[in-house]
Amino acid sequence: MRGGPMPGTATDTFVNHRNLLFTVAYEMLGSAADAEDVLQETWLKWSGVEHDTVENQRAYLVRIVTRQALGRLRTLGRRKETYVGSWLPEPLLTAPDVAEDVELADSVSMAMMLVLETLTPTERAVFVLREVFGLDYDEISAAVGKTPAAVRQIAHRARSHVAARRPREVVTQAATRAALAAFQRATETGDLQGLLDLLAPDVVFLGDGGGVKQAVARPVVGAAKVARLLLGGLTRVAGWSMEPAQVNGYPALVFKFAGELDAVIALRIDDGLISGLYAVRxxxxxxxMAQETRLAR
Known part of the structure; x- marks a missing residue:
């Protein structure tokens, strides 16, 4: 870390809250690389603070990271406007303790991260700080530069927006593993009917190649189209394999080609059927995905 020598207590405070701060930044940005940059900016800001005057160091650090993330969100928004194809959140290989915290796992799932993408930057910050991290309205007010009354209104609007778009129920880890295992069997064996039985009629497939790797240019909608896309693409290529992994708090599949990581596929499940497939290439x-990322609330 840059910024010169720091008293041990100030450094220790930052290190002790690092996983929390990264999680806040990642949930606001959907990008681990940008979240890491925001943590660096937060450290530099924190290194210039008179720490003895800070009563609640956790809230103060969250305030700094939120402000830095809000500024970066606007830059990220401009990058997404010129992004080639669909933009998906950056997948994280997550530690087992994330899955054990049901609320945290739900909040960082790929399905929820895509819902958060539909909020404005301020709505996203308020929702994340209130619903995921449980900050009070005064603390959020200081972080986003709005009055507590305005924050309450924003929180209500964001909750309603998210409720209308999030998966209808929190799917258990066991149910997700079962759906993934069935999906893996169907795709590996070329079982078209088995795959169709797993997919919701209006299932959506999104692929993110970033203009570097081949991916579908726009969302593919409908069980028959998605099934044909998957089976057609996999049967044409030899040397691929699938392995389960814990991604963003939930079971997912890692695709390897010739032994090298090629893609990560996460699922959204509604009413027992796969309603969303998100492939990051x-x-x-x-x-x-090379090593576990530790998240915290």
Whole structure:
């Protein structure tokens, strides 16, 4: 870390809250690389603070990271406007303790991260800080630069927006593993009917190659189209394999080609059927699949 020598207590405070701060930044940005940059900016800001005057160091650090993330969200928004194909959140190989915290796992799932993408930057910050991290309205007010009354209104609007778009129920880890295992069997054996039985009629497939790797240019909608896409693509290529992994708090599949990581596929499940398939192939987004990322609330 840059910024010169720091008293042990200030450094220790930052290190002790690092996983929390990364989680806040990642949930706001959907990008682990940008979240890491925001943590660096937060450290530099924190290194210039008179720490003895800070009553609640956790809230203060969350305030800094939120402000830095809000600024970066606007830059990220401009990058997404010129992004080639669909933009998907950066997948994280997550530690087992994330799955044990049902609320945390739900909040960082690929399905929920895509719902958060539909919020404005301020709505996203307020929702994440209130619903995921349980900050009070005064603390959020200081973080986003709005009055507590305005924050309450934003929180209500964001909750309603998310409720209308999020998966209808929190799917258990066991149910997700079962759906993945059935999906893996069907795709590996070329079982078209078996695959159709797993997919919701209006299932959506999104692929993110970032213009670097081949991926569908726009969303593919409908069970028959998605099934043909999957089976057609896999049967044409030899040397691929699938392995289960814990990604963003939930079971997912890792695709390897010739033994090398090629893609990560996460699922959204509604009413027992796969309603969303999210395939990330952009190599720049797969670096956090090399080792577990620790998240915290």
């Amino acid at each position: 952009n190599p720049a987004k797969l670096s956090h």
